[in-house]
Amino acid sequence: MLETQKILIIDDEPILLKILSKFLQKLNIPSDTAESGEIGIKLVKKEPSTFSYAFIDYNLPGLSPKEIISQIRSINPKIKIILSTGYSVEDIKRELQPIEIDGTLQKPFTFNDVKKVLGE
Structure with missing residues (x-):
């Protein structure tokens, strides 16, 4: 588990925030949402050990994925990062180097995709 x-x-995209939140709710996993990297970073700063x-x-x-991930990991180094994208995963991983991510969620994603990326 x-x-x-x-x-x-x-x-x-507000609709994607809503969909992902509902998927996580079905898994009994609480979530917070942010419509920008800056807001997300503020949420992590406010409660650094809250997010896994x-x-x-x-x-x-605004901020690039590298900047967002770097700032979040500087606040909480243990947080696992899952990138959601419609682009090629291999290209993204190359572009993000040396930053590593813990998984990807290919758009359009399903409930089962979310479960799989979380190891459910």
């Missing part, structure tokens, strides 16, 4: 405190979802995962959209306005 997955031991999760709370999952942070960062996406600029961050689901981050790869294509957000």
